[in-house]
Amino acid sequence: xxxxxxxxxxxxxxxxxxxxxxxxxxxxxxxxxxxxxxxxxxxxxxxxxxxxxxxxxxxxxxxxxxxxxxxxxxxxxxxxxxxxxxxxxxxxxxxxxxxxxxxxxxxxxxxxxxxxxxxxxxxxxxxxxxxxxxxxxxxxxxxxxxxxxxxxxxxxxxxxxxxxxxxxxxxxxxxxxxxxxxxxxxxxxxxxxxxxxxxxxxxxxxxxxxxxxxxxxxxxxxxxxxxxxxxxxxxxxxxxxxxxxxxxxxxxxxxxxxxxxxxxxxxxxxxxxxxxxxxxxxxxxxxxxxxxxxxxxxxxxxxxxxxxxxxxxxxxxxxxxxxxxxxxxxxxxxxxxxxxxxxxxxxxxxxxxxxxxxxxxxxxxxxxxxxxxxxxxxxxxxxxxxxxxxxxxxxxxxxxxxxxxxxxxxxxxxxxxxxxxxxxxxxxxxxxxxxxxxxxxxxxxxxxxxxxxxxxxxxxxxxxxxxxxxx
Numbered sequence: 001x002x003x004x005x006x007x008x009x010x011x012x013x014x015x016x017x018x019x020x021x022x023x024x025x026x027x028x029x030x031x032x033x034x035x036x037x038x039x040x041x042x043x044x045x046x047x048x049x050x051x052x053x054x055x056x057x058x059x060x061x062x063x064x065x066x067x068x069x070x071x072x073x074x075x076x077x078x079x080x081x082x083x084x085x086x087x088x089x090x091x092x093x094x095x096x097x098x099x100x101x102x103x104x105x106x107x108x109x110x111x112x113x114x115x116x117x118x119x120x121x122x123x124x125x126x127x128x129x130x131x132x133x134x135x136x137x138x139x140x141x142x143x144x145x146x147x148x149x150x151x152x153x154x155x156x157x158x159x160x161x162x163x164x165x166x167x168x169x170x171x172x173x174x175x176x177x178x179x180x181x182x183x184x185x186x187x188x189x190x191x192x193x194x195x196x197x198x199x200x201x202x203x204x205x206x207x208x209x210x211x212x213x214x215x216x217x218x219x220x221x222x223x224x225x226x227x228x229x230x231x232x233x234x235x236x237x238x239x240x241x242x243x244x245x246x247x248x249x250x251x252x253x254x255x256x257x258x259x260x261x262x263x264x265x266x267x268x269x270x271x272x273x274x275x276x277x278x279x280x281x282x283x284x285x286x287x288x289x290x291x292x293x294x295x296x297x298x299x300x301x302x303x304x305x306x307x308x309x310x311x312x313x314x315x316x317x318x319x320x321x322x323x324x325x326x327x328x329x330x331x332x333x334x335x336x337x338x339x340x341x342x343x344x345x346x347x348x349x350x351x352x353x354x355x356x357x358x359x360x361x362x363x364x365x366x367x368x369x370x371x372x373x374x375x376x377x378x379x380x381x382x383x384x385x386x387x388x389x390x391x392x393x394x395x396x397x398x399x400x401x402x403x404x405x406x407x408x409x410x411x412x413x414x415x416x417x418x419x420x421x422x423x424x425x426x427x428x429x430x431x432x433x434x435x436x437x438x439x440x441x442x443x444x445x446x447x448x449x450x451x452x453x454x455x456x457x458x459x460x461x462x463x464x465x466x467x468x469x470x471x
Contacts, residue, residue, distance in 0.1 A: 001110065001124075001149055003141045006089075007134025013086050014055040017094035017105070019063050042069075043076050047084070054086065067104045068383035070097070074108020078124065079448045082113070087126035092133040099136055103144045106131065110152050111457075115449050116163040118156045150277035151464060154270035155457040162266045162444060162455035166242040166259045171217040171290050174241070178219060178269075178288075185276040188222035202289075204308040205329040208322040209291040211246060211299025217290035218329075221272060227281035233467055234340030235272070236330040237265030238323045238347035239288040246293050246319030247301055257453060261323070263443030264346035265290070267459025274464040282467055285338045289326040293319070305404045309333050310427055313404035321408045323349045324420050328427040335429035342371065342470070343434040345424065346459055352416035354441035361385035362442050362458070365421035366435035367428075375435055375466065384462040386437065395422045 018026070023040035031048070034057065038046035042061025047054065058077055060070070078085075094102070113122035123129055133141065161169060161177075175191055182189035194216040197206050202218060209216040219239075243261040244250060250258065265288045272286050300306070304316045306325070310332040314325065327345055335343065353363040361379070364386035366372040372388055379386040395418055398410035406426060410419045421436045428434045442458040 005138040006132040011091040013090040070104040071108035074105040075112035078112025085123040087128040089130040154273035158266035158270035159455035190220040192218040204325040223284040232283040234343040236345040237268035239265035248320040260444035263348040270460030271463035315401040315404040332427040350417040353438040363438040
């Protein structure tokens, strides 16, 4: 990506941005036909051509846009105009927008180039494409370019792995990628196979994995800063590569979407890429308990009693509640073996959160008021919204077991996302600063780049912004 502080030559391609009000004030300075056909409404595009130049008039809508709306407009413009954009130096004209708004719009331009599988064939990634904007210094533009490159790599990696068909993301394939990524980004990489997991006592994770034809891959990635006294983030991402439901098998109609059951892990991975690329002054320990949830003669059964890593026992009532099993061991292993200031887990966990919120927001649970408020504020700022739900102790009785410490589900037909969060709370080892994000309804859904449901990239920018700006 090339962004330059230039505005002093003839350009074959121009992007001009207008709000409705700014267009009303300036329309008289343009061709009357344009004034009649273009109004500056949000997402509106008018293309003017001459022998020397193609000019795109891009509507922003009302004056009071939030920063994330600039990104949305950039994404849609990029997706809709990909066949028309030329690979030439391009002048960007919008004298009224500030540095952050320019960054968000440009970020949208590049994020909007995503298609599965991602390759840099869009005009914006061509070596001949340059964006020229004379309103900011070259130093500021260089920083913006670096940030956009890093978030694009993180989010597009997230989307690619979530979109991959099940047969292209076996545990070995994902871990080969993670091992290479760790080498490239100076991360510490550790993986425990089934035998090592048995030695360590990761029983809840292994219960899910025991029906798989593929070895377990309980994977740890660590990013270390050189800054002294830096905060440490502990991140756990649900990484069920494909979820059949196990013995409690899912209905067939939408099972093909279960390749998306690693949305928590891909969000963590994308944020880790951003943090390491930007060399953020934080430490991150990320755990990805990698497995599928399959059916075989070895698969775990309803009524099994499992001993988790922290010694608590779990009665399995439903093998399709496998995500909380893998997360339980991920959370307790991280809490017992690493010192972290903030602990966050993300998961495409429950249909309950989908029924509650659809694709509007993720369900959030936290035992820390400051972290809770910060996550809500961050989500609102970047339009990856979260809604706080309670962790009242009254829910504990709903998953108490007669034959173990806990059941892995409640038998009541309500509140399962709350039950799941309360269940996970039993495995954070009293960590005082924890949040659980159920992103089942927002990680995979309707998108502008695909006909069917596909990866949204939800969680990457949320975590990246939180980590970058946490104080």
